[in-house]
Amino acid sequence: QQQVKQSPQSLIVQKGGISIINCAYENTAFDYFPWYQQFPGKGPALLIAIRPDVSEKKEGRFTISFNKSAKQFSLHIMDSQPGDSATYFCAAWGRDDKIIFGKGTRLHILP
Amino acid sequence: ETGVTQSPTHLIKTRGQQVTLRCSSQSGHNTVSWYQQALGQGPQFIFQYYREEENGRGNFPPRFSGLQFPNYSSELNVNALELDDSALYLCASSWRGGAGANVLTFGAGSRLTVL
Numbered sequence: 705q706q707q708v709k710q711s712p713q714s715l716i717v718q719k720g721g722i723s724i725i726n727c728a729y730e731n732t733a734f735d736y737f738p739w740y741q742q743f744p745g746k747g748p749a750l751l752i753a754i755r756p757d758v759s760e761k762k763e764g765r766f767t768i769s770f771n772k773s774a775k776q777f778s779l780h781i782m783d784s785q786p787g788d789s790a791t792y793f794c795a796a797w798g799r800d801d802k803i804i805f806g807k808g809t810r811l812h813i814l815p
Numbered sequence: 816e817t818g819v820t821q822s823p824t825h826l827i828k829t830r831g832q833q834v835t836l837r838c839s840s841q842s843g844h845n846t847v848s849w850y851q852q853a854l855g856q857g858p859q860f861i862f863q864y865y866r867e868e869e870n871g872r873g874n875f876p877p878r879f880s881g882l883q884f885p886n887y888s889s890e891l892n893v894n895a896l897e898l899d900d901s902a903l904y905l906c907a908s909s910w911r912g913g914a915g916a917n918v919l920t921f922g923a924g925s926r927l928t929v930l
Binding site: 710736738740745746747748749750753783793795797800801802803806807808 | 819848855856857858859860863870871873905907917918919920921922923924
């Protein structure tokens with residue numbers, strides 16, 4: 705049973721454009737929402753994360769927007785660069801200390 | 816500060832065999848968790864160890880078992896391998912007991928192929 709739905713499955717963006725990846729969750733007991741970046745042959749690396757008491761968090765070119773009532777959150781990558789080409793996973797932590805990942809979005813930035 | 820290291824990086828087994836995967840936690844971390852990542856999918860939580868005891872388990876059968884050692888390193892054991900066990904197995908460490916409890920540091924994984 706998938707509890708975190710991620711879209712799109714793949715995304716192609718021009719260099720300098722904005723990349724947007726969306727996630728939706730079902731379980732209201734989730735209380736921490738991280739995004740991970742994974743390059744081929746590497747493990748996922750934490751990119752940015754948010755707690756449900758704030759609606760937006762920005763770190764450099766990366767922004768998470770969080771809509772608690774809609775149970776949705778999204779990752780925005782501003783001024784996308786070829787080095788951002790990777791697979792991105794959203795995730796949600798439950799109060800039971802278990803994390804659930806989305807299925808991932810393969811992002812390709814055209815030079 | 817060393818990161819999370821996993822071994823072996825690749826291995827091939829046949830159906831019915833048993834496998835042991837190893838993980839060294841990042842220095843200063845006291846919790847280790849294991850994940851299965853099938854091709855084209857997100858990581859799926861297998862289980863977590865804290866103070867050498869299993870402290871949370873995902874939807875995986877008992878033939879998936881683990882250990883955490885006093886130095887916080889860990890093993891994942893899978894018995895009676897099935898074809899569907901072919902995947903990348905990721906280990907992650909974290910520090911339980913503070914604000915960083917949800918911050919996972921992943922290793923590069925062990926790629927298991929079951930024939």
